[in-house]
Amino acid sequence: MMQLKDYYHILEVPANATPQEIKLSYRKLALQYHPDKNPDNHFTENHFKEIQEAYSILSNAIKRKKYDEARWLSGMSDRVRRKHNISPEWILQESNQLKSHMASLDTYRMSHRALHDLILELLSDQHLSILRRSNNTVINDQIVEELLQAANHLQSRFMINLAPLLCSLTTDAQLLQRIQMQIKKRGNREKRDKYLPWWVVVATILVCILMFLYGKK
Numbered sequence: 773m774m775q776l777k778d779y780y781h782i783l784e785v786p787a788n789a790t791p792q793e794i795k796l797s798y799r800k801l802a803l804q805y806h807p808d809k810n811p812d813n814h815f816t817e818n819h820f821k822e823i824q825e826a827y828s829i830l831s832n833a834i835k836r837k838k839y840d841e842a843r844w845l846s847g848m849s850d851r852v853r854r855k856h857n858i859s860p861e862w863i864l865q866e867s868n869q870l871k872s873h874m875a876s877l878d879t880y881r882m883s884h885r886a887l888h889d890l891i892l893e894l895l896s897d898q899h900l901s902i903l904r905r906s907n908n909t910v911i912n913d914q915i916v917e918e919l920l921q922a923a924n925h926l927q928s929r930f931m932i933n934l935a936p937l938l939c940s941l942t943t944d945a946q947l948l949q950r951i952q953m954q955i956k957k958r959g960n961r962e963k964r965d966k967y968l969p970w971w972v973v974v975a976t977i978l979v980c981i982l983m984f985l986y987g988k989k
Contacts, residue, residue: 776846779826779839782819787840791831798827841877845886848873852893860903860911866894867918874922888930891919895937903941912941920950928959 780787785797801823803809810816829835852866870890874882894915903912916938923931935951942948 776839776843777822777826778843779830782822782826783830785830789830791833794827794830798823798831802827838883842883842886844873845883845890849886849890849893852890858899858902860906860908860915863894863899863903864911864915864918867915867922870894871918871922874924882925884927884930887923887926888934891923891934892937894919895934895941900937900940909943913944913947916942916944916947916951920947920954924954926958928955931955931958 780789783789783794783797783801785793789797802820805816805820805823807813807817807820829839848866848870855862874887903915919934919938923934926934932955935955938951939948
């Protein structure tokens with residue numbers, strides 16, 4: 773997973789900073805690192821650009837929310853990579869935490885790539901080897917269940933990539949069927965979403981024609 777810049781650190785504000793606090797810190801730092809005040813200093817010039825970039829994200833409520841979601845996934849990804857004493861219970865705990873987080877955010881603006889990459893890390897070769905060696909079908913099925921729920925809104929192209937890994941962890945017929953159904957349902961939904969604007973245009977034209985004909989009566 774690509775490492776995100778820490779925009780809060782760049783603007784020297786906490787992650788729960790208010791919009792006013794972000795604006796005040798931006799103005800102070802922009803003044804301090806403005807190129808006009810630091811001629812021929814490439815560090816301050818580059819830092820000034822980072823400050824502007826950070827402010828453009830954190831000052832926009834929609835962009836900030838999306839960034840916060842990607843930042844959380846990136847932070848969880850780092851924890852997964854740094855963990856050394858890995859056990860089936862730990863993988864289940866992280867899967868549960870991911871599911872709980874995904875249930876609380878706006879799935880329409882989430883980073884599908886970031887979620888996909890994080891689940892891939894939870895289902896890495898090393899982790900799968902540990903789960904298979906332990907051969908605890910109860911925990912393995914629970915992990916599949918948690919990750920299926922976490923990936924409920926994941927785009928079908930990403931879900932297709934994860935499906936073989938999930939299927940390799942379980943022999944439960946219902947879970948295996950749910951994995952395939954989730955891919956199918958998501959694909960159908962994406963097809964509907966793709967053609968929905970055209971149906972809206974056609975419906976609008978028909979309504980206009982009917983109103984025109986009705987008005988001539």
